[in-house]
Every structure is written in structure tokens, then in C-alpha cells.
Amino acid sequence: MDNFFYYAKNKVSEKLNLTSNVLLGEPLIELYGKSKIRIENHRGIVQYNSQIIKLNTILGTLQITGENLEMTSLVTEEIYITGQIESVTYLK
Amino acid sequence: MFFLNIMRRIRSYNIVKVQTAVPEKILNLLQMNRIAVWDIIYDEEQYLCFKVVNRDINYANQVVARFGSNIEIVKRLGFERALSIIKARKIFFIFAFICIFAVILFSQFIWKIEIDGTREIDASDIRVFLYNSKIRQSEWKHHIDTNAVEVSILKNFSEISDVSVEISGTKLIITIVERESPIALYDKKISVNLVALEDGIINEMVVYNGTPLVKSGDSVKKGDVLISGVIKYSFRDVENVSYVHAMGKILTYKNEEIGDIIINRYKPIDESVCEIEKTIYLFGMTITLNKNKNSENYMYIEEKNKVLKLGWIELPILCDEKKWYNINDCIMKTDAEISGEVYEMVSKRLSDKTSILNLTYSVQPLDFYRINVYSYVKCAYNLAIEEIIPQ
Numbered sequence: 206m207d208n209f210f211y212y213a214k215n216k217v218s219e220k221l222n223l224t225s226n227v228l229l230g231e232p233l234i235e236l237y238g239k240s241k242i243r244i245e246n247h248r249g250i251v252q253y254n255s256q257i258i259k260l261n262t263i264l265g266t267l268q269i270t271g272e273n274l275e276m277t278s279l280v281t282e283e284i285y286i287t288g289q290i291e292s293v294t295y296l297k
Numbered sequence: 298m299f300f301l302n303i304m305r306r307i308r309s310y311n312i313v314k315v316q317t318a319v320p321e322k323i324l325n326l327l328q329m330n331r332i333a334v335w336d337i338i339y340d341e342e343q344y345l346c347f348k349v350v351n352r353d354i355n356y357a358n359q360v361v362a363r364f365g366s367n368i369e370i371v372k373r374l375g376f377e378r379a380l381s382i383i384k385a386r387k388i389f390f391i392f393a394f395i396c397i398f399a400v401i402l403f404s405q406f407i408w409k410i411e412i413d414g415t416r417e418i419d420a421s422d423i424r425v426f427l428y429n430s431k432i433r434q435s436e437w438k439h440h441i442d443t444n445a446v447e448v449s450i451l452k453n454f455s456e457i458s459d460v461s462v463e464i465s466g467t468k469l470i471i472t473i474v475e476r477e478s479p480i481a482l483y484d485k486k487i488s489v490n491l492v493a494l495e496d497g498i499i500n501e502m503v504v505y506n507g508t509p510l511v512k513s514g515d516s517v518k519k520g521d522v523l524i525s526g527v528i529k530y531s532f533r534d535v536e537n538v539s540y541v542h543a544m545g546k547i548l549t550y551k552n553e554e555i556g557d558i559i560i561n562r563y564k565p566i567d568e569s570v571c572e573i574e575k576t577i578y579l580f581g582m583t584i585t586l587n588k589n590k591n592s593e594n595y596m597y598i599e600e601k602n603k604v605l606k607l608g609w610i611e612l613p614i615l616c617d618e619k620k621w622y623n624i625n626d627c628i629m630k631t632d633a634e635i636s637g638e639v640y641e642m643v644s645k646r647l648s649d650k651t652s653i654l655n656l657t658y659s660v661q662p663l664d665f666y667r668i669n670v671y672s673y674v675k676c677a678y679n680l681a682i683e684e685i686i687p688q
Contacts, residue, residue, distance in 0.1 A: 250321040253339055276337035279328060
């Protein structure tokens with residue numbers, strides 16, 4: 206059933222030319238250079254320290270690695286991370 | 298972000314610290330409870346530091362309590378914090394408020410009257426005039442009509458050709474432009490003759506504009522036209538007349554005796570200390586402050602019509618000031634200095650229509666520090682004065 210809804214939402218998004226974060230709840234990631242990242246639509250923090258931050262998303266775990274990582278803002282489904290960002294990857 | 302920070306400041310926030318091994322869980326729970334936190338740092342000693350608004354601190358504490366930990370408030374910031382500081386330091390802030398109020402209140406008054414540009418006119422005369430016109434220190438500055446003050450000064454001081462009165466802060470600044478010579482009584486557009494002010498012999502004359510009717514060496518009587526503003530000329534055999542503003546200098550030499558100029562033979566050294574004696578004239582009474590009793594070996598320098606000051610505030614009271622110096626702290630003036638002083642005082646005694654050509658003087662000692670100077674002066678006196686041509 207979930208797959209059906211996901212499929213339906215995906216089709217509607219495609220037809221209406223919407224970005225996937227609007228209907229599907231997929232994460233929206235904005236990377237500002239190497240020092241700041243903004244993530245919308247995350248589903249919780251999995252791990253947090255100054256080298257690694259792992260976030261749960263609809264597409265799996267999103268891992269941000271770097272040095273001196275800090276969460277500068279944490280509001281509902283939106284997170285700002287600053288620091289020396291080295292990589293942003295989805296874990297399998 | 299800037300506005301968000303301002304909003305947070307207004308709403309007030311706390312910097313808090315929680316000791317936990319599971320910062321992710323606390324943060325997730327805070328987020329699920331819609332408690333906004335920011336500037337999150339998790340250090341090596343397992344302390345999770347973040348900022349949270351005042352309103353959410355209790356909810357955040359409840360969330361953290363579920364993990365068997367407590368929120369420790371490190372610092373309170375923002376408007377509410379400022380209010381609590383104000384409440385704790387009530388007396389200080391009341392005093393500060395009173396001070397600010399007093400500054401604003403007192404800045405609504407005139408506390409100083411500055412008179413600039415005076416040369417021949419004594420500034421104290423203008424001060425006295427202003428005082429009598431109810432323009433004084435401690436006057437409500439919004440009551441002073443600067444235009445009306447300008448007009449009244451111009452009307453009452455014929456020697457002034459232009460005056461500007463402006464209020465700058467708590468100062469009333471009066472800038473005066475004196476006439477170069479009282480000969481110029483009328484505007485340059487008005488046609489005038491130059492006539493003799495009194496009887497005399499013309500020793501020197503310069504004509505700038507108009508028709509000269511006299512020459513050097515002529516003897517003239519009071520009222521004689523010296524330079525006419527009427528210019529007659531013929532154009533194509535037709536006689537024409539035009540009227541101009543006659544201008545020129547008609548000088549006669551005079552010898553005058555000016556006696557009894559009292560001058561100090563000594564002047565104080567820069568570092569010398571003085572005792573100030575003040576004579577205040579208040580409501581018909583004469584009050585002398587710090588009267589100098591030990592006048593032996595002491596000399597004084599007197600300044601008349603000074604404005605009395607209380608600290609830096611000028612009071613609307615005039616006083617005479619005598620500065621008493623010990624003669625041992627003074628040095629004798631040189632002949633050149635005495636000559637200069639005599640010249641200056643003689644110039645003041647002569648009218649401003651007169652310029653000194655030659656000055657000789659004799660000196661008599663008055664007491665141990667003063668001399669009486671008797672001067673003989675040869676001066677050039679401007680005979681001419683403007684008179685409107687009747688047409």
C-alpha cells in the first residue's frame with residue numbers, strides 16, 4: 206500500500222513538475238561551499254559528534270563527515286550544520 | 298538569520314548544558330516536541346550544549362529528564378534577562394533614567410552665549426543688551442526667536458553691519474560683522490553725497506566714486522559737500538545727470554591729548570598662581586567674594602563685565618574679576634610691550650573713524666607696580682559722512 210502511494214505521489218510530482226521533496230518527503234540538501242549544509246525533511250538524528258553526523262531520511266541514512274561539525278539550528282524537519290564538511294553520502 | 302537572532306533576543310534565550318551519552322536521542326526528542334534549539338555543540342566530555350528560548354526551557358527540561366539528566370543553565374540572555382537585571386539594579390537604573398531626563402531637560406535651555414566677530418564693539422555691551430532683552434542663560438531655547446534677536450541687535454547697534462544668531466545645542470552663537478567704518482550708513486544702491494561731519498582742513502583724500510568738490514589743503518565747514526554723488530555728463534549735446542553712491546576717504550590730521558591711562562608694569566609668568574576676587578552685582582547689591590586683604594606686594598589684573606560661571610555653567614550674572622598676583626611671581630614688561638599696550642588703549646579711546654599716525658607718551662609711576670601714561674597722538678580723522686541726495 207505504501208509503495209502504491211509512493212508511486213502515485215511520484216507520478217503526480219512528475220506530471221506537475223514538482224521537486225521530489227514537496228510530495229514525496231525526500232530530503233532537500235543545500236550545500237553552501239564546504240562550510241555549511243542545510244537539510245530539510247530528515248527523520249531524526251542517528252549519530253552526532255564533531256566528526257560525523259548521521260541523519261535518518263526517507264531514502265536511508267545520510268552521513269555528513271568533516272571536522273568541527275556543529276548543528277547551528279535544529280527546528281522541525283530542518284537542520285543547519287556548519288564546520289569543515291568533507292563528504293555527504295547516503296549509506297547503503 | 299539576522300532577524301531570527303533579533304527575535305530570539307527579544308524572546309530571551311538560555312545557553313544550557315546537559316551531560317549525556319546519547320545526544321542524538323535528546324535532540325530527536327526535542328525536535329519531535331517542536332522545541333527549537335540552535336548552536337548545538339557536543340564536546341568530548343559528553344556535554345551537549347545548546348541554546349533554547351525561555352518559553353521552551355521547562356519542556357526541554359522535561360524531555361531531558363526522561364534520560365535521567367538535568368538541564369544546567371549556563372547563561373541567560375535577551376530582553377527578559379535585561380529586564381531582570383534592571384529589576385535587580387533598580388536604584389542604579391532609576392538614577393540613570395533621572396540623569397538622562399535631566400540631560401534632556403537641561404539641553405532645552407540656553408547655557409552659554411557666545412559672541413564672535415567683535416573688534417571695536419565690546420562684547421559685554423551686547424551681553425547687557427541681550428540680558429535686558431530677556432535673552433539670558435537659562436532661558437528656554439524654544440522661546441528665543443533668532444530672527445527677532447538679529448533685528449533687535451541690528452537696530453540697537455549701528456556699528457554692526459550684519460549679525461547672525463543661531464542656537465547650537467545649548468549655545469546661543471551670535472556672529473557679528475562690524476562695519477569697516479561708520480561712513481557707510483546706507484546701502485550701496487542708494488545715491489548719497491559725502492559731506493563734512495565737522496569743520497576742518499583736508500590733509501588727504503581718496504575718491505572711489507562720485508565727483509570730488511574739494512581738494513587737499515581746502516578748509517571745509519560742517520555740512521559742506523565733499524564728494525558729490527551727482528555726476529553730470531553730456532551725450533549727443535544733451536546734458537544728463539546720474540546719481541551714484543559717493544565713496545571715498547577725506548582725512549584731516551588732528552593732535553589729541555589722551556591722559557590717565559593706567560598700565561601694569563609687571564605681567565604674571567605663565568605658571569604663576571593667582572587669587573581671584575569677584576565682585577558680583579545682584580539686585581542692586583554688591584557682593585565681593587574672596588576679597589584680597591593682603592594687597593602688599595600684590596598686583597591685580599582686572600576684567601570687567603565677565604559672565605559668572607558655576608563650574609561649566611554660565612549664570613546670567615555679570616561680575617568684575619580681579620586676579621591678584623604676587624609681584625615676586627611676575628616679570629617686568631619690556632618697553633615694546635608697554636608701547637603696544639599704550640597704542641591699543643589709545644586706539645580704544647579714539648573713535649573708529651580715526652587712525653593713529655604718530656604716538657608719543659610720557660610715563661609717571663603711580664605705585665610700585667602701576668604707571669600712569671599721558672599720550673599725545675597725531676591721528677587722521679575721517680571727516681566724511683554719507684547724506685542721501687534729495688531727488
